[in-house]
Amino acid sequence: MSLCLDSAPLLLRVVCSPRGRWDALNAPDDTPRPLEQVYCYGRLTASPDLVFLDGSHPGGGRWGQRIVAADYAVWPDPPPLSTLRDDDAWRAWAADHEQRVIQRFADLRERQ
Numbered sequence: 001m002s003l004c005l006d007s008a009p010l011l012l013r014v015v016c017s018p019r020g021r022w023d024a025l026n027a028p029d030d031t032p033r034p035l036e037q038v039y040c041y042g043r044l045t046a047s048p049d050l051v052f053l054d055g056s057h058p059g060g061g062r063w064g065q066r067i068v069a070a071d072y073a074v075w076p077d078p079p080p081l082s083t084l085r086d087d088d089a090w091r092a093w094a095a096d097h098e099q100r101v102i103q104r105f106a107d108l109r110e111r112q
Contacts, residue, residue: 011101012043014072041072043070
């Protein structure tokens with residue numbers, strides 16, 4: 001899954017609503033809603049891509065947007081659902097597991 005976000009954390013919660021809408025919980029105040037399914041994804045690349053979009057409005061005026069793009073995959077060993085749903089528990093778990101993501105990058109480089 002490729003995601004274009006404001007940030008590209010190493011570990012990321014992704015939710016799917018009952019209507020099938022997907023959203024990444026990458027902002028500090030993002031939290032899953034009660035009926036959303038919550039998944040844990042890990043970033044596949046050591047460095048995300050940075051993109052800046054620049055355009056103009058039809059009636060005049062310019063706009064710009066900074067996007068961080070990265071490839072993610074479902075993390076093979078996610079935390080319990082209670083941890084995925086609790087913001088503080090998620091942040092603590094993700095901080096404890098970031099080294100595993102970094103080691104995964106090193107393992108992938110060795111195989112190439």
